[in-house]
Amino acid sequence: MITNNDNKRPKSVMQFVDMEMLVPQDHLVRLIDKTIDFEFIRDKVKHLYSLDKGRPSIDPVVLFKMVFIQYMFGIKSMRQTVKEIEVNIAYRWFLGLDFTESVPHYYTFSKNYERRFSDSTIFDDIFMEILDKVNQKGLLNKTTLL
DSSP: OOOOGGGSOOSSOOOOOOHHHHSOTTOHHHHHHHHOOTTHHHHHHGGGOOSSSSSOOOOHHHHHHHHHHHHHTTOSOHHHHHHHHHHOHHHHHHHTOOTTSOOOOHHHHHHHIIIIITTSSHHHHHHHHHHHHHHHTTOOOGGGGO
16 A cells, blocks of 8 residues: 555654653553662772862763663673664663763763773672662572573
8 A cells, every 4th residue: 555645753753751651651661660779880899990180980880771771681792782772662671871962972882891891800790789679679589590
């Protein structure tokens, strides 16, 4: 069936929306957000950031949540993860990004990892704390860890 272009709505329409309403209540990111307070990451990495040198850094909580999205949803690369975050409202909501905010470039994550995190156990430390928090809430199936 061929449709008449006159019946299509313009793609560039100003709308007021509430991201909170657009993310389903049963979406996995909501459960994770309720279960884990990711603010502990700031304390774990603060010694790796300078307050008075260079440009303002990307929020480390956002960077780690991006990795969490990648692994939680089985995305193969950080480049693809960024592309998915750009168009997925639930992922943006989870990261605290609105519709107009840029998603950190995959290269930004790579350089942060290389410069700040590669010579440390910070990823393991954060992962273990997340596992502990999930386990405390009774949401960890230990048979999948073996």
